[in-house]
Amino acid sequence: MSSRFEATTIRHGADDATTAMASRTQTLTSPPSMEELKKSNISDVSTVRGQNDQPPASKEEPEIGNEYAAVDPPTESDSDFPEGGFRAWMCVFGVSCGTCATFGFVNAWGVFQAYYQATLLKDSTPSDIAWIGSVQYALVFIPGLVFGRLFDMGIFKGPLIASSALLVAATFLTAQCTQYWQFILCQGIAVGLGCGMIFGPIVGTIPHWFKKKLGVALGLMAVGSSIGGCVFPIAVQNLINLVGFQWTMRIIGFIQLFLMGICILGAERRLPPRKRSGPFFNVRAFKSPAYTWYTISTFVSFLGLYTVLTYIDVSAQFAGVDPNFSFYLLSIANAGSAVGRVGGGILSDVVGALNIMIPATFIAGILTYAWPFATSKGAIIVIAVIYGIASGVYVSLLTAPIVRMGETHDVGNRIGMTLTVLAFGALGGPPISGAINDATGNFKAVGIYAGSTVMGGVVLMLISRYYLLRSWRGKC
Numbered sequence: 001m002s003s004r005f006e007a008t009t010i011r012h013g014a015d016d017a018t019t020a021m022a023s024r025t026q027t028l029t030s031p032p033s034m035e036e037l038k039k040s041n042i043s044d045v046s047t048v049r050g051q052n053d054q055p056p057a058s059k060e061e062p063e064i065g066n067e068y069a070a071v072d073p074p075t076e077s078d079s080d081f082p083e084g085g086f087r088a089w090m091c092v093f094g095v096s097c098g099t100c101a102t103f104g105f106v107n108a109w110g111v112f113q114a115y116y117q118a119t120l121l122k123d124s125t126p127s128d129i130a131w132i133g134s135v136q137y138a139l140v141f142i143p144g145l146v147f148g149r150l151f152d153m154g155i156f157k158g159p160l161i162a163s164s165a166l167l168v169a170a171t172f173l174t175a176q177c178t179q180y181w182q183f184i185l186c187q188g189i190a191v192g193l194g195c196g197m198i199f200g201p202i203v204g205t206i207p208h209w210f211k212k213k214l215g216v217a218l219g220l221m222a223v224g225s226s227i228g229g230c231v232f233p234i235a236v237q238n239l240i241n242l243v244g245f246q247w248t249m250r251i252i253g254f255i256q257l258f259l260m261g262i263c264i265l266g267a268e269r270r271l272p273p274r275k276r277s278g279p280f281f282n283v284r285a286f287k288s289p290a291y292t293w294y295t296i297s298t299f300v301s302f303l304g305l306y307t308v309l310t311y312i313d314v315s316a317q318f319a320g321v322d323p324n325f326s327f328y329l330l331s332i333a334n335a336g337s338a339v340g341r342v343g344g345g346i347l348s349d350v351v352g353a354l355n356i357m358i359p360a361t362f363i364a365g366i367l368t369y370a371w372p373f374a375t376s377k378g379a380i381i382v383i384a385v386i387y388g389i390a391s392g393v394y395v396s397l398l399t400a401p402i403v404r405m406g407e408t409h410d411v412g413n414r415i416g417m418t419l420t421v422l423a424f425g426a427l428g429g430p431p432i433s434g435a436i437n438d439a440t441g442n443f444k445a446v447g448i449y450a451g452s453t454v455m456g457g458v459v460l461m462l463i464s465r466y467y468l469l470r471s472w473r474g475k476c
Contacts, residue, residue, distance in 0.1 A: 095264015095423025096224030104228010127434030138427035139192025144200030148416020151266025167194030175249035219345020222396035262278030301457030302425030304450030344393030360393035365454035
């Protein structure tokens with residue numbers, strides 16, 4: 001009985017290189033020797049049936065292959081990645097446009113929160129309105145579980161085109177909404193679902209092209225969402241005054257159509273798809289303590305991470321800042337996040353992603369505590385800028401540590417599972433903050449709640465880092 005081992009065979013023209021990179025996707029006609037197992041970095045030889053009628057491995061023993069693909073160290077060498085070139089950077093540009101149309105638009109929710117509270121949904125509570133944005137945030141991440149796996153299987157462009165059409169259509173339909181349930185369906189569920197079907201898979205293309213420069217590539221990719229989060233709020237606020245809400249949403253839809261066209265042309269896979277991709281939710285991936293603790297940390301962090309961005313406009317007006325200026329605060333924060341995304345990406349390639357994310361997220365937590373106590377225009381601007389930079393570092397590098405926690409051809413599955421888990425934090429965070437605000441009548445308790453969850457995420461990232469390095473020191 002032959003044994004199956006999966007991986008990717010990369011040829012460099014020399015027999016030794018071919019042997020070193022031969023992988024688990026080959027079907028071997030005879031059981032591998034001990035020497036071959038060592039060369040293939042396979043440590044659990046008890047699962048291989050030899051010719052000496054050894055008993056088969058028990059069902060409880062892990063099988064070599066798909067189940068362990070998410071927790072084994074990567075088998076790709078640094079020389080296998082282009083690390084640049086026209087096609088690689090076009091992929092980054094295309095994905096950046098995609099994140100601008102999706103995550104960038106979702107990041108502009110704060111201006112809709114303030115507008116709906118004052119006009120279209122003024123009879124609804126802030127917490128109720130926040131559910132529209134929270135559903136959006138959550139659905140940006142939840143579809144990653146399914147579409148990340150489809151991406152690993154090589155199914156990419158078809159779903160990307162279909163989800164782009166859904167996003168644009170949902171944005172157009174939002175223009176016709178007048179009641180709360182209509183906004184939940186169109187702007188919350190349909191827009192969020194379209195964004196999620198796009199976001200997870202396109203982010204998974206970047207690790208196909210970069211390894212040493214992955215941080216820079218992810219940082220540049222994430223600039224797109226910062227640009228969207230900066231431009232969309234200003235555009236929405238000014239267009240509403242000029243052409244009204246309906247035509248504002250239609251114009252936004254046409255902008256998304258243009259950006260997604262570039263994304264479809266630019267974003268591309270490089271590595272061959274997996275023939276056997278296993279279950280959509282690979283529970284065995286969580287046998288890695290580093291991956292498990294990191295995934296939990298994202299859930300806890302997102303319970304409070306978007307509170308400031310959701311309510312900074314409203315809280316500024318509550319503190320007495322001119323409403324004609326307060327809506328710019330979200331754009332200011334997103335402009336700061338662009339600096340954090342690029343700077344964090346560059347530094348992460350030097351010292352490691354977690355080594356940058358942990359202190360940056362700590363700063364974001366401190367500023368979340370301080371945010372409700374800022375009452376002057378200048379103080380709120382300073383908090384918006386620094387918070388934007390710090391949170392931008394975290395969001396841009398969110399998937400980078402996951403790449404190190406398994407093989408590159410399984411990265412879509414691991415990213416999808418993590419995004420799905422953190423989505424529930426993004427779903428509950430802003431409404432919980434809104435409920436606290438309703439109960440207390442101010443944002444001070446909101447800041448304490450949100451800041452504490454962000455700090456909890458920092459502690460959990462430290463634990464994940466320790467398990468990944470088995471040390472408190474080192475590049476990670």
